[in-house]
Amino acid sequence: MSGTKYLLDTNFILGILKSDVQVLEELSSRRMLAGECSYSAITRMELLDFHLITQEEESLIKQKLEHFDYLPLTKGIEDAVISLRQVEEARVIDTILSVKSIAATPVRHQPSARIAGMGKILADILSPAALIEDWNCAK
Numbered sequence: 001m002s003g004t005k006y007l008l009d010t011n012f013i014l015g016i017l018k019s020d021v022q023v024l025e026e027l028s029s030r031r032m033l034a035g036e037c038s039y040s041a042i043t044r045m046e047l048l049d050f051h052l053i054t055q056e057e058e059s060l061i062k063q064k065l066e067h068f069d070y071l072p073l074t075k076g077i078e079d080a081v082i083s084l085r086q087v088e089e090a091r092v093i094d095t096i097l098s099v100k101s102i103a104a105t106p107v108r109h110q111p112s113a114r115i116a117g118m119g120k121i122l123a124d125i126l127s128p129a130a131l132i133e134d135w136n137c138a139k
Contacts, residue, residue: 004069005036010046013039017064038069041078049085 008016015023026032047061072078 003035004038006030006032006038007071008037008039008043008068010043013043013047013061013064017061034067035069037067038071039065040071041073044070045078045081045085049082051086051089053086 012023012026014020016027044065047065048058
């Protein structure tokens, strides 16, 4: 966050995009420079996740965001959240949690179909071959 003096939230950036008088006065009175401003991953998602957003609006938002420093989660998680939110209505935080849980789900590997059915179970271990007193880990 070197050079960052201001963390801009979603509503402030929307005010910039809409040329809101109060926001423009705040920019002027504080003499805020684009290089001193940052926005978070949450702000990026909130700005881009509207399911009826047009390509023109999306381009305009992205062009404006390029002027500020970006503070990410990871772009992969963000892009997945944006895609989901454009299709389904859900709170941003709920969508982030679902995307993160999907990303954290371990992949279950299956044996190759070429070897399926080739193995044979000879026996299950029902009892240890040695007395428990003889196990080093039980001492």
